[in-house]
Amino acid sequence: MDAVPASRRVFVDSPNVRYEDDQIIADYRYSANEVTKRPNGVVHVKPVEKRLQIRTNRKVNRLGLMMVGWGGNNGSTLTAAIEAHRQGITWKTRQGLRKPNWLGSLTQASTVQIGLDTTDGSPVYVPFKDLLPTVDPKDIIIDGWDISSADLNESVRRAAVLDVGLQDQLEPYLKFCKPKPSVYKEKFIALNQMGRADNLIEASDQKVLDQIREDIRQMKSKADTVVVVWTANTECLCPVLEGVHDTADNLLAAIANGHEDVSPSALFAVASILEKVPFINGSPQNTFVPGVRELAQREKSWIAGDDFKTGQTRMKSVLVDFLVSCGIKPVAIASYNHLGNNDGKNLSSHQQFLAKKASKTNVIDDAVLSNDILYEPGEKVDHTVIIEYLPYLGDSKRAMDEYTSEIMFGGTNTIVMHNVCEDSLLAAPVILDLAILTELATRISFRSVDVKDSEFQPFTTELSILSYMFKAPIIQEGGHVVNALNKQRASILNIVRACLGLAPEHHMDLETKIPPFVLNDPNAPADEHRKLLQPFY
Numbered sequence: 001m002d003a004v005p006a007s008r009r010v011f012v013d014s015p016n017v018r019y020e021d022d023q024i025i026a027d028y029r030y031s032a033n034e035v036t037k038r039p040n041g042v043v044h045v046k047p048v049e050k051r052l053q054i055r056t057n058r059k060v061n062r063l064g065l066m067m068v069g070w071g072g073n074n075g076s077t078l079t080a081a082i083e084a085h086r087q088g089i090t091w092k093t094r095q096g097l098r099k100p101n102w103l104g105s106l107t108q109a110s111t112v113q114i115g116l117d118t119t120d121g122s123p124v125y126v127p128f129k130d131l132l133p134t135v136d137p138k139d140i141i142i143d144g145w146d147i148s149s150a151d152l153n154e155s156v157r158r159a160a161v162l163d164v165g166l167q168d169q170l171e172p173y174l175k176f177c178k179p180k181p182s183v184y185k186e187k188f189i190a191l192n193q194m195g196r197a198d199n200l201i202e203a204s205d206q207k208v209l210d211q212i213r214e215d216i217r218q219m220k221s222k223a224d225t226v227v228v229v230w231t232a233n234t235e236c237l238c239p240v241l242e243g244v245h246d247t248a249d250n251l252l253a254a255i256a257n258g259h260e261d262v263s264p265s266a267l268f269a270v271a272s273i274l275e276k277v278p279f280i281n282g283s284p285q286n287t288f289v290p291g292v293r294e295l296a297q298r299e300k301s302w303i304a305g306d307d308f309k310t311g312q313t314r315m316k317s318v319l320v321d322f323l324v325s326c327g328i329k330p331v332a333i334a335s336y337n338h339l340g341n342n343d344g345k346n347l348s349s350h351q352q353f354l355a356k357k358a359s360k361t362n363v364i365d366d367a368v369l370s371n372d373i374l375y376e377p378g379e380k381v382d383h384t385v386i387i388e389y390l391p392y393l394g395d396s397k398r399a400m401d402e403y404t405s406e407i408m409f410g411g412t413n414t415i416v417m418h419n420v421c422e423d424s425l426l427a428a429p430v431i432l433d434l435a436i437l438t439e440l441a442t443r444i445s446f447r448s449v450d451v452k453d454s455e456f457q458p459f460t461t462e463l464s465i466l467s468y469m470f471k472a473p474i475i476q477e478g479g480h481v482v483n484a485l486n487k488q489r490a491s492i493l494n495i496v497r498a499c500l501g502l503a504p505e506h507h508m509d510l511e512t513k514i515p516p517f518v519l520n521d522p523n524a525p526a527d528e529h530r531k532l533l534q535p536f537y
C-alpha cells in the first residue's frame, strides 16, 4: 500500500473522467433546482442540469504558509506540529510514548464514504487526502510576522500547550524561526498587548505595506503558492469610513496618506492581494471592508474568512442545525466560555470582545431562516455570548452552553454542555486545512460545456468553499451564507467528488432498500468493473 502515493490510491473508472499527466478532467452534470415562489403560495420547482468540465491540476504546488501572529499560540502550535511530523519526533508523557498526529484535521484525519464494496456491500471509506492530490503538511514552508520578537522556541514555551518532552526536542529546529517585524496600531488590539510589541516596522503605512509585499515576494522565491493567514490578535471592528474604506482606490490612497483608521489586518490583506496570494482572516474583525473586497476582485486575488470555527461555535453550528432540522425550536441559548491564554487576555478588552461576540452569535442565523414553520419572519432566538479571562487556565478553553428549545404542547427541552479543550490544539489543524484546501482550490477550474467557447474559470474571489473552517464565512455578492457544519462539509466533499466526476454523496443506499434485480442487470458480464487498473499504478 505504501508504494502507491496517496493521490493515486483512488482511481475513478468512468468515461466521464480523464487522468492526464498533468491534470484530471471530469465531465460533470451539475443538477440544481430553479425555484419560484408564486403569489398563490405554490412553490414552483424546475430541475435543471448544467454540463460542466472540471479541471484539476495534478501537480501539487510547493506551499509557503505565512502566518501573521506567527509567535502566538495558534501559529507556534501549528509550526511545532509540522516540525514534529517532519522530524518524526516521539516523546514520553505520564501516559506513555506519544507521536505526532493530525487529529482534528479534515484533510489529514477524516475519511469519505466513496461507495459500497462490490463483494459484501459494506461502505468503503477512503482518507480525504487520497481523493485528489494535496500538499503533504511536512512539505509546507512556514514563515510569518509577529509584533513580539520571541523566536518560535520561546513562543512554544510561552504558549505552554505542548508537552515539555516535545518542546525540548523541537528547540534545535524552532530557535532559528524568527518572526518578521510587523505593524502595531494601538487603537486596534487591546492595550494589554502593548507589552509584547517589541518587533515593529516603525514606518508609514505605505512603507509597511511595501515591506510586507517584499516579505511575501521573498517567500514566493521559495514556494510556488503562498498563502497568508491572519492568526494575530482579534482587532476591534473598524468603522467603515466614506472616502477611506469604501473603495479600492480610496483605501490605497488612505494607506499612502497614512490614515490612522486603516487596520493592520487590512494592510496585510492589501499586501497579499497586490501580490496576488490568497489572504485568509482567522479572526473576527471586519478586515474585509468594501475597499479590500473591491481590490481583491479587481486584482483577481482570493480572500477567505472570517474567524476560525474550532470549538464552542463549531458545536453550535451542528447542534442548532440538528434541532431545527428535527422540527424542534431553539428559543434561548446561553453560551459562556472562559480561558487563560493571550487570546483570552486580548478579548478581555470590550471592543475586541465585541468583534468576537458578533461572529459567535451569527452562526445560528441560517438554521433559523431555514424553517418558517418554527420561526416567524424576523423572529430571533434569545442568544447570549460571554467570554471571561482566567489566566491560570492558560490555553485550556472551558465552554458551557445551555440550549433551551420548545417541543410539543408547551414542553421544553434543555440541553447543557460542558466542553473542555486546548484552544490551540483545535485551531492548529483548522489552519493546516485552510492552507491545504486553499492550495487545492487554486488548481481547480470550471468551464461550461453548454456555452460555446467557454474557458476554464477559477473559483471566485471569496473562497467560500472554505466556509467549514469559519464562524462567519464571507461569500460572493448575491450568495447566501451557510453556517451549518454538515452542509459546509458536504459542500467541500461534493466539489472534490465532482472533480473526479462522482455524483454528490446522497446516502440513498438503494442497494440495501430495494430488490437487487432492480439495480443490477443479471445479464451484465461479471466483475467487469473490478478489473485491476495496473497501468494507472
Ligand SMILES: NC(=O)c1ccc[n+]([C@@H]2O[C@H](COP(=O)([O-])OP(=O)(O)OC[C@H]3O[C@@H](n4cnc5c(N)ncnc54)[C@H](O)[C@@H]3O)[C@@H](O)[C@H]2O)c1
Binding pocket: 068, 069, 070, 071, 072, 073, 074, 075, 145, 146, 147, 148, 182, 183, 184, 185, 189, 196, 230, 231, 232, 233, 234, 235, 264, 265, 282, 283, 284, 307, 308, 309, 310, 311, 341, 342, 343, 346, 423, 424, 426, 427
Ligand atoms: N484558538 C482558537 O480556537 C481560535 C478560534 C477562532 C479564532 N481564533 C483567533 O485566532 C487568533 C490567534 O489566536 P491565538 O490563540 O494564537 O492568540 P495569541 O494571542 O496567542 O497570538 C496572537 C499573536 O498575534 C501577535 N500579533 C498581534 N498583533 C499583530 C500584528 N499586527 N502583526 C503581527 N502579529 C501580531 C501577538 O503578538 C501574538 O503572538 C485570535 O484572534 C483568535 O481570536 C482562535
Ligand SMILES: O=P([O-])([O-])O[C@@H]1[C@@H](O)[C@H](O)[C@@H](O)[C@H](O)[C@@H]1O
Binding pocket: 308, 309, 310, 311, 312, 313, 314, 337, 339, 343, 344, 347, 356, 360, 387, 397, 399, 423
Ligand atoms: O471556536 P469557539 O470555541 O467558539 O471560539 C473561541 C472562543 O470561545 C474563545 O473565547 C476565543 O478565545 C477563541 O479565539 C475562539 O474564538
